[in-house]
Amino acid sequence: MDNRSEPARDPLVTAAEAEQRRSAAARLFDIRRVIGALFVAYGIIVTLMGVFDSQAEIDKAEGVRINLWSGLAMLAFGLLMLLWQWLRPAEPPAEPEERGVIGPPEDSGPGSSKIG
Amino acid sequence: MDGGGLRLNMNALDYALLGLYFVTVLGVGFAARRAIRTSVDFFLSGRSLPAWVTGLAFVSANLGALEIIGMAANGAQYGVMTVHYYWIGAVPAMVFLGIVMMPFYYGSKVRSVPEYLRLRFNRPTHLLNAISFAVAQVLIAGVNLYALALVMQALLGWPLWVAIVVGAAIVLVYITIGGLSGAIYNEVLQFFVILAGLIPVTVIGLVKVGGVSGLMDAVRESKLGEAGLHAWQDTGSTANPLGAHWIGIVFGLGFVLSFGYWTTNFAEVQRALSAKNMSAARRTPIIAAYPKLVIPAVTVIPGLVALVTVQGLGAPSGDLQYNNAIPLLMRDLLPNGVLGVAVTGLLASFMAGMAANVSGFNTVFTYDIWQAYVRRGRPDDYYLRIGRYATVAAVVIGIGTAFIAAGFSNIMNYIQALFSLFNAPLFATFIIGMFWKRMTALAGFWSLLLGTLAALLTYLLYKGGVIHFNSDLEESFWGAGIAFVTVAVVAVILTPLTAPKRDEDLRGLVYGTGGIDLKADVLAGDTAWYRSPVLLGVIALALAVVLYIPVF
Numbered sequence: 001m002d003n004r005s006e007p008a009r010d011p012l013v014t015a016a017e018a019e020q021r022r023s024a025a026a027r028l029f030d031i032r033r034v035i036g037a038l039f040v041a042y043g044i045i046v047t048l049m050g051v052f053d054s055q056a057e058i059d060k061a062e063g064v065r066i067n068l069w070s071g072l073a074m075l076a077f078g079l080l081m082l083l084w085q086w087l088r089p090a091e092p093p094a095e096p097e098e099r100g101v102i103g104p105p106e107d108s109g110p111g112s113s114k115i116g
Numbered sequence: 117m118d119g120g121g122l123r124l125n126m127n128a129l130d131y132a133l134l135g136l137y138f139v140t141v142l143g144v145g146f147a148a149r150r151a152i153r154t155s156v157d158f159f160l161s162g163r164s165l166p167a168w169v170t171g172l173a174f175v176s177a178n179l180g181a182l183e184i185i186g187m188a189a190n191g192a193q194y195g196v197m198t199v200h201y202y203w204i205g206a207v208p209a210m211v212f213l214g215i216v217m218m219p220f221y222y223g224s225k226v227r228s229v230p231e232y233l234r235l236r237f238n239r240p241t242h243l244l245n246a247i248s249f250a251v252a253q254v255l256i257a258g259v260n261l262y263a264l265a266l267v268m269q270a271l272l273g274w275p276l277w278v279a280i281v282v283g284a285a286i287v288l289v290y291i292t293i294g295g296l297s298g299a300i301y302n303e304v305l306q307f308f309v310i311l312a313g314l315i316p317v318t319v320i321g322l323v324k325v326g327g328v329s330g331l332m333d334a335v336r337e338s339k340l341g342e343a344g345l346h347a348w349q350d351t352g353s354t355a356n357p358l359g360a361h362w363i364g365i366v367f368g369l370g371f372v373l374s375f376g377y378w379t380t381n382f383a384e385v386q387r388a389l390s391a392k393n394m395s396a397a398r399r400t401p402i403i404a405a406y407p408k409l410v411i412p413a414v415t416v417i418p419g420l421v422a423l424v425t426v427q428g429l430g431a432p433s434g435d436l437q438y439n440n441a442i443p444l445l446m447r448d449l450l451p452n453g454v455l456g457v458a459v460t461g462l463l464a465s466f467m468a469g470m471a472a473n474v475s476g477f478n479t480v481f482t483y484d485i486w487q488a489y490v491r492r493g494r495p496d497d498y499y500l501r502i503g504r505y506a507t508v509a510a511v512v513i514g515i516g517t518a519f520i521a522a523g524f525s526n527i528m529n530y531i532q533a534l535f536s537l538f539n540a541p542l543f544a545t546f547i548i549g550m551f552w553k554r555m556t557a558l559a560g561f562w563s564l565l566l567g568t569l570a571a572l573l574t575y576l577l578y579k580g581g582v583i584h585f586n587s588d589l590e591e592s593f594w595g596a597g598i599a600f601v602t603v604a605v606v607a608v609i610l611t612p613l614t615a616p617k618r619d620e621d622l623r624g625l626v627y628g629t630g631g632i633d634l635k636a637d638v639l640a641g642d643t644a645w646y647r648s649p650v651l652l653g654v655i656a657l658a659l660a661v662v663l664y665i666p667v668f
Binding site: 010012013015016017019020022023024025026027028029031034035037038039041042045046049050053057058060061062063064066067070071074077 | 129132133136137140143144147148150151152153154155156157161162163164169224225226227231234235297301304305308309312315316319320323324448449450451452453454457483487488496
């Protein structure tokens with residue numbers, strides 16, 4: 001926050017700002033854990049289905065063992081998410097008046113660029 | 117629509133994958149509840165989220181009902197020209213929002229887009245925009261819900277009303293309980309699940325047609341022909357699949373329509389306002405631009421594959437409509453397992469769209485209508501409670517409009533087209549108000565009102581057959597352009613005749629008045645060069661240009 005060049009103030013906005021001191025946002029969990037867990041579960045289920053795929057199912061997918069490959073890909077993606085969270089855990093709020101920082105400080109790269 | 121021919125052969129494990137997803141979505145909602153103590157926590161996630169989360173939520177909020185299904189359908193119908201909706205029709209506006217407009221939105225600490233209008237202009241302008249936004253959101257939520265139910269009915273054989281109630285109940289629970297954090301976290305999750313479902317369809321589709329070169333050969337043989345493979349080549353006239361001239365594409369789609377949607381639609385901007393600091397807020401739409409650049413790979417390519425592999429695709433009604441391109445490919449190509457993931461991804465995308473409408477509505481209703489005009493000065497807990505009631509009301513009204521839509525699906529399409537016209541005058545009012553300090557409050561109100569009426573009038577005259585355009589698309593380009601000019605003319609005429617606002621009241625709201633410090637709340641890591649919003653934005657724009665080269 002900066003007081004040198006305070007923007008125009010409005011009572012409703014200022015009241016909401018004041019309320020933000022009571023914010024519980026710092027207690028928000030880390031979404032990377034949920035994404036990682038869901039994709040690991042999907043990866044395991046779909047990989048196992050891929051291992052036991054019948055010839056008819058492989059033929060349907062133009063001869064590609066799609067369950068096996070996408071299962072392994074989802075498993076790897078889920079593990080990467082968990083690894084990312086483990087290596088760069090969410091920072092606890094440093095000072096009481098500072099905002100809670102939920103994600104990692106590094107936040108522009110992996111999620112957005114790796115996918116697609 | 118009888119979906120007998122589209123019915124997918126889902127087995128127990130596919131349903132297990134779908135069920136696991138629904139349980140996770142609800143779990144995220146309940147877990148996000150711990151982080152809600154104030155109204156700011158509920159409506160803006162306590163302004164605490166990192167940029168990659170808000171950025172993916174930003175793109176996900178747009179990956180709703182009409183996006184995946186509709187863009188694949190456009191891919192089959194118009195060919196490669198569909199990429200205009202992404203590369204020129206989205207990315208430049210997203211970059212502009214991040215670099216130029218976000219400092220005013222985030223820096224002024226407004227809690228919604230209508231609230232910006234209240235501070236910049238006056239209360240009538242604010243009320244006009246707040247009410248039209250709120251009405252539009254619940255109507256569009258109903259359209260999204262109806263589209264979701266249609267897909268569940270066709271693919272899974274669920275009765276329409278069961279599908280509507282189940283879809284609505286899940287969205288209701290996770291937003292009422294988890295607030296915007298619940299919505300945003302689920303949108304990030306949905307983003308990945310949607311991709312996990314679409315990538316296998318695309319990959320197997322490409323294998324089936326013999327890779328990219330095989331696909332190109334087959335498209336040349338199809339009814340689209342060579343023109344289906346070029347984005348710009350035939351745009352010197354309107355003799356191309358889209359029927360659009362390059363001037364219409366650049367100014368109509370790329371400027372007025374796209375900037376109107378991406379920069380003033382609160383359902384999108386809300387995601388950026390929940391970011392943890394100015395740098396993260398500015399990067400939100402720019403990070404979203406990167407996935408947006410590559411999403412056509414999993415919508416347009418399946419559309420083209422469907423065009424060349426599904427016999428008779430493009431029927432005016434029945435199972436072979438263009439809209440069924442992706443469901444048909446899923447039925448033909450995906451074995452159980454991946455099929456369950458793909459169905460989950462499709463349903464996730466519908467819920468993402470509706471959730472964005474509902475979370476935008478509850479915030480505007482509570483802060484901009486209830487708190488500003490109905491019950492002022494109550495304690496914060498009161499507004500938090502109102503927000504939860506508003507969410508329930510939005511979903512219930514959404515169910516109602518979904519059933520109306522079931523009876524009049526054409527009318528609902530008109531309503532959606534109509535509201536897209538409201539964006540152009542809103543954007544014009546914003547952009548002039550942000551950069552022209554002198555523009556007065558009264559000029560703001562009348563510009564917005566008359567611009568909206570001009571767009572509406574153009575639309576109604578076109579629908580009534582009084583004036584003629586080649587296509588709906590051409591009408592929307594012209595309607596948006598007329599609205600934009602009306603706003604500018606009214607602003608220029610009225611401003612000199614009315615009293616200006618004082619400079620102190622415009623600090624942080626208008627370009628050149630000061631009051632915005634881009635580095636005020638900067639965190640240690642944000643100074644890294646690769647987190648510069650300007651640099652990231654320029655790279656996104658450059659990529660959009662480069663991607664056009666192979667499909668020129």
